[in-house]
Amino acid sequence: MQGREGGGGVELLDGADPGAVGGYPLLARLGEGGMGLVYLSRTVSGRPLALKTVRAELGRDPGFEERFAREIRNSDRVRSPWTVAVVDYSPVGQRPQWLATEYVAAPSLAEWVQHHGPLPEQAVMALAAELCGALGAVHGAGLAHRDVKPSNVLLGRRSPLLIDFGIARAVEDSRHTQTGGVIGSPGYLSPEQASAGGSGEPGDVFSLAAVLVYAATGIGPFSRPSEEVSAPVLLYRIVHEEPVLDGVPAALVPLLRSCLAKDPQQRPTAHAVGALLERLGGRTGTWPQLVPEALERDLAVREAQAQALVSDAPQSPPQAPVSREAAYGPATEGLGTAGPPASGSVRGRWSGRTAWAAAGAIAAALIATTATLFLKHLPGGEDASGRRPSPSPTVASLPASWTGTWVGAGPGTPSADGVTQARTGRFAVTLTLDSARRGDLAGKQVSRVTEVGTDRELGCTEALRLGEVRRTSMVFEAVTSHPTDRSAAVSCPKGNVYVVTMTGPDTLGLGDEGAQSAGAPTTLTRR
Known part of the structure; x- marks a missing residue:
C-alpha cells in the first residue's frame, strides 16, 4: 500500500x-x-x-x-x-x-x-x-x-x-x-x-x-x-x-x-x-x-515538499536545564557513549531496522562522525485526543525498573575494508541509568571498541539527559561526549538522540534509527 x-x-x-x-x-x-x-x-x-x-x-x-x-x-x-x-x-x-x-x-x-x-x-x-x-x-x-x-x-x-x-x-x-x-x-x-x-x-x-x-x-x-x-x-x-x-x-x-x-x-x-x-x-x-x-524532476519536487513539511513541524518542547552534575561528576567527564566506528558512505546499524550513512574528511573524523548510538523508538502515552501531552516533570521520570547497569557486546566489523569503514573487534557497551526526571541527566553510556591490528580504542563516552518518557521506551539526548580513551584521536560529537526499548524485565532492545555503527550489540542485559 x-x-x-x-x-x-x-x-x-x-x-x-x-x-x-x-x-x-x-x-x-x-x-x-x-x-x-x-x-x-x-x-x-x-x-x-x-x-x-x-x-x-x-x-x-x-x-x-x-x-x-x-x-x-x-x-x-x-x-x-x-x-x-x-x-x-x-x-x-x-x-x-x-x-x-x-x-x-x-x-x-x-x-x-x-x-x-x-x-x-x-x-x-x-x-x-x-x-x-x-x-x-x-x-x-x-x-x-x-x-x-x-x-x-x-x-x-x-x-x-x-x-x-x-x-x-x-x-x-x-x-x-x-x-x-x-x-x-x-x-x-x-x-x-x-x-x-x-x-x-x-x-x-x-x-x-x-x-x-x-x-x-x-x-x-x-x-x-x-x-x-x-x-x-x-x-x-x-x-x-x-x-x-x-x-x-x-x-x-x-x-x-x-x-x-x-x-x-x-x-x-x-x-x-x-x-x-x-x-x-x-x-x-x-x-x-x-x-x-x-x-x-518529480523526485526533486517530492523531496522538497516533504522536507518543507517536516522542517515546518513544531519541535519538541524545550528541555529542562541539566541539574544533576553533582550526582555523576562534571559533565565533561561524560555519562554515556556513542557507538563504534562506521564511516564514509558505508551503512552501519545498531541492530535491526535501518542504517544511515555518515561522512567525514579523514579517518578519525569518519570514525567519530558515525560513532552514534540510536536505539529503538516505541512511543506511547497519548492523551485522550490522541495527541502527545506536554512534558510534566512531576510525573515524567525514569521508572525504577530502568535503573542500574546494562551491558552487551557485538561482533564489531573485522571484515571491513579499513578505509571507508574501520576494522574493529568486539564492541562492548555499558549503560548506567539512575532515577531522573525529564530534562535531567539520567546516566552514562560507555562503548569500548578496538581497531583490528592496532588495538586502538575507538569508542566514545556520553552524558545522557532524559528527553522523553514513554510507555515502553525512553528517549535520551547526549549532552556531552568524549573518547573513551582520552588519548585517542577520535572526535565524539554531542547532541545525539538515543531511544532505548524495554524488551523484558532484564533486557533492553537496541534499534537503529539514525547514524548507526556496524557490529554493535543488539541487546543489553541487566548486570
Whole structure:
C-alpha cells in the first residue's frame, strides 16, 4: 500500500484527521491503501516517516493483531538496499493500530506509469535487476513477499524499493477469514495464489514478471489495451491462458515467459533471473544513471515538499536545564557513549531496522562522525485526543525498573575494508541509568571498541539527559561526549538522540534509527 504512502502527492490535514497517532505528529495525508489511511509524520530527530493506520474492521478480526505483529517482526529480518525499514508499530491493545516506516519521497511504479506511460527499455532492464535483488533478499531471509505489484514498487532515486512484504500477509489472512476470497491485485497474482490462495517464492517470481510487463507496456500480461476487465476474468486468464507479451523488449521475452509458467516448479528462482538479466545487460547499481529525466524532476519536487513539511513541524518542547552534575561528576567527564566506528558512505546499524550513512574528511573524523548510538523508538502515552501531552516533570521520570547497569557486546566489523569503514573487534557497551526526571541527566553510556591490528580504542563516552518518557521506551539526548580513551584521536560529537526499548524485565532492545555503527550489540542485559 505504500505506492501512495511512499511518495504520492500530499494533502493537507482536515478536521477529521487526528493531530498525532502513537505519539507521532501527523503532518499531511499521503493517501489510502488496503490497510487504511497513510500520513506523513516524523521522528523526534526529524526523520520523515510514513505512518499507516489500520482500518477498524481489520483490527477487530480475531487473530489479526497477533498476525500483524508477527509479520512485522518477520519483515524486520530483511535488510537490503531495496526495502524500507519498519521504524515502529502500535503496542498490543492500542487503537487505532498503526505502523511507521521510512518515508520514501518517490512515486510508485503504478502511479508513474498511469501518469507518464511505460518506462524506457534500459530503465526496465535496470528495474528488473534491482527487483530481482530485492526478492533475493526477501527469499534469502526465508520469507515470501506474496504481494508483488506495481503499487508496491517505489521508484526511488538510488534504487527502486519493494515495500509491504509481510504486512500484506496479515491483511490477506484476515480477509480470507472474513470472506474466503482471494486477496491481492488480480492481474499480478500467481496461478497457485489465484486458485488456492497459497504462494511462496515461485509465486513472487511470477508476480515480478507480471510487474515488469506492466513497466514495459503499461498493462499487465493478462489485460488488454483499453479494456476494463473484472477480477474474476483476470483470475481465470492467469490460471488458464498464456500471457500477452506484446511490447516487451525482445531480449526480455524468453526470460519473462519462463517466469510466467503456470507450474511453479518450472519457474527460475529470483537469483537465477538476476544472473540471466546480468548477461542481458540488466545490472544492479545502474538505476540512478537510467532514471528518466521527468522522474528526476518529480523526485526533486517530492523531496522538497516533504522536507518543507517536516522542517515546518513544531519541535519538541524545550528541555529542562541539566541539574544533576553533582550526582555523576562534571559533565565533561561524560555519562554515556556513542557507538563504534562506521564511516564514509558505508551503512552501519545498531541492530535491526535501518542504517544511515555518515561522512567525514579523514579517518578519525569518519570514525567519530558515525560513532552514534540510536536505539529503538516505541512511543506511547497519548492523551485522550490522541495527541502527545506536554512534558510534566512531576510525573515524567525514569521508572525504577530502568535503573542500574546494562551491558552487551557485538561482533564489531573485522571484515571491513579499513578505509571507508574501520576494522574493529568486539564492541562492548555499558549503560548506567539512575532515577531522573525529564530534562535531567539520567546516566552514562560507555562503548569500548578496538581497531583490528592496532588495538586502538575507538569508542566514545556520553552524558545522557532524559528527553522523553514513554510507555515502553525512553528517549535520551547526549549532552556531552568524549573518547573513551582520552588519548585517542577520535572526535565524539554531542547532541545525539538515543531511544532505548524495554524488551523484558532484564533486557533492553537496541534499534537503529539514525547514524548507526556496524557490529554493535543488539541487546543489553541487566548486570
